[in-house]
Structure formats: structure tokens, C-alpha cells
Amino acid sequence: MCLSLVVFGCATSNENIAKVPEKRLVAQAQKKAEAIPTEIVAQTGTATDKNLDQRQRLRALPNKYLSQNIVVQPEIKRAVKSALTAKANGDVEGARASLEQLAINHPTLSGIKLHLGDIAIIAGQLDKAKDYYQQVISVNSDNYFAYNRLGSLYRQQGSFAQAKANYQAALTSWPAFAEAHLNLAILFDLYIGDKASALHHYKIYQLLSENNQRRVKGWIVDVSAQLQRANSD
Template sequence: MHYIKKLLSMALLLTITACSNQSTTTNTEGENQNTQSSVQELQLYKSAIIALNNNELDKAEQLFITMSERQPNIAGSWANLALISIKKTDLTQAEVYAKTALAKNPNMPQALNLSGYLAQKKGEINKAKSYYLKAISHKSDYALAHYNVALLFDIYLQDIAKAIEHYQFYLAYSEQKDENTENWLEGLKATMAANNT
């Protein structure tokens, strides 16, 4: 934390110095307030993410609500509120938050992926597929969206070739090894090969 503050302070100091060299008038009071506000926003965000990662859902929810009140046009807070609502199994509220996130940023991959998950839960498989594929079109290395659409192709749509393709992308882009999916993928490949002979 200390390192982040120090780095942020140095970056802001360099920015302020560069700006002051370009103009003979300075507004140090306004700049100090902006710097302090930025540091506070960064700390609030960090606290919210830590709470979410620690599964402290009520705390994370309150922090993200505060962020959404301070910066209502930032889609990330709304997407995180949708995720928290999903974790709390309040899918109706999750859908409201996901829609708000997409209203703020219609191309946000995380909000699209969450919307796909919510559509899938409601049995709207083609709508879910559309959301997942749109998420991937905006972030081609989005492992979770590849996994989710692979499941749709595999389980619901019975398109094994496309399922294999997206499972492979998921495994390639995933930050952790997933032996279960690797084994499942090998089984799908064997089934597909047997059906093609």
C-alpha cells in the first residue's frame, strides 16, 4: 500500500510539475484536492476489491454503492454490484445492476458476461450466447466468457466443435491450470473423432 501511494504521489508530482512549467499560473489548492480525491477513490476501490475477494459481500456492496454514488457513470462499480448480487443469489437485483453497467458502457466485457450468466439462469440460451460472444468480441482473451459460451455450446446447443474451440481458448487464456476442463476437452475431442469416422 505504501509503495502504491508513493508511486502515485511521484506520478502526480511529475504531472503537476509538467503542467506548472507550461503555464505561469497554478492552482495548487485545486490540484491538491484532485490528488487527495484520486488517492481516496483509489483506496476506496482497493478496499472494495479486497472485501469482494475475501467474500465480505455486505462490506464490498456498501463500498461499491459509495463508489457508484460518487461516480455514477463508471460502469465498473455497477458490474461489481451485479457480481455481488449474484453471489448473494439475488438475481433480480443482479440484473438491475448489470443493465445499469451496460447502460454506462455497452461494451464492457465483464458486464456482458454477467448478463449472459443471468440470461442463462433464466433459460434464455440464445440471449446468453449473444452476450458471451459480444464480451469475447470486446476482449478476445476473456477466459471466463470463453468457458461460459463453451458450456452453452456443449450442454445446451450440442455444437461440440464450437464447444471444443471455446474450451481451448479458455484453457489458453486462463491464469490457472484446470485439469477437469482439460480432461473434459479430451473426452469431447475423442467423441467428435469417433463420430467423424
């Protein structure tokens, strides 16, 4: 995995990186969602061999974000690491100021604005966070971290269709992104009421997750029981 891209996420091209209108970004997320590979649409099996095969197929699908292999200068890495250390130590304002200057100096590194969005979340500035995450996507349309965070913000604000589109857009950039599968499963389960889709994504999350969480196993059992009862009525 390319750490530079996880932290920085460079632009995919020499595109215009000015702020993009929210409606256009939502449409972009919906368009990306339509391109989800069929490998993650098929229902996940339960047999061990089948699960291993499915996991291998998912992980073999291209990660469009990391495959960019952007080289980031060591001094920029050190500056971002220093800002994140300051944030972890409680100096959120110092971290924000450092990252804002880095974003001005290096506007094609989308991950810097991703961190600024995270700081806005800490400050309770949800609209500002959304704006930063949208700027990330305008710089790098395959930054699945930004889509995933936007999905969660839209879910909190009750915009479930937009949340769904952004989670699915994250999976278009990387079909094996376990966190987006979990978030999409929760959205389908608790907010949209599509239990079959929820079960599908819970199972894929369980398949991909290194930590086989007991709570997710419980959710799978619960949703499976709900579907069984619904089918027997």
C-alpha cells in the same frame, strides 16, 4: 493492464447512462457478437509452434475496455478497495452501502456497479444482479466482465441464446478473454449441443490459460471423441 479500468470501468463517452431497457441491451450484445474478429473464429491448431503463433495473435488483438486508459482519482480507488475489503471480511451490507454511495457520486465508473451486481449475486438476488450488470453496459459498452456475468445469469435462467450473445459480446471487447471462451464452450457443450463450437472454444481457452487445467484437457478429449463417433456413424 490498467488496474483502474478493471476496478472501475469508465464510460466510453458522454452517453445517457440511465437504465437501458433489457431488450435493447440484448440487441446490443447480439450486434457486438456479430463483430467478433476472424482470428477467434478460425479453428485452433494443435502443433506447438502454431499454438504459440495463435496465442500471440490473440493477445495482440485490441482490448477495447483497457485501451480507454481512464484515470481514476486515488481517493476513489481507496474507497472501492475499502468496500471490497469489507466484503471479503464478511461485511457485505457495509460494502454494499459504500458502493451504492460511490455509484451515486461517480455514475460514469461502470466497475462500481459491477461490484454491486456481484454483491447481489451473493445475496441470491439474481434479477437485481442482472439489472446492475445491464447498467454497467449502459455506461461502458466494452465492459466484458459485465457481458460475461450476464451470460452466466442468462444461462442459469435457461435463456441460452441470450447467454451466447453476451459471451460473444465479451469476446468482441477482448478476444483474448479466456473466461468467456470457457463459459461459451460449456454453453455449447452442455446446453446447446454444438460440440464442434464447444471444442473450438475449449481449445482457445486452453491456449490462453496460464494454468493448463487437467479438467479442460479431459473435456477436450471427451468432446473430440463424441465428434469422432458422430462423424463415423
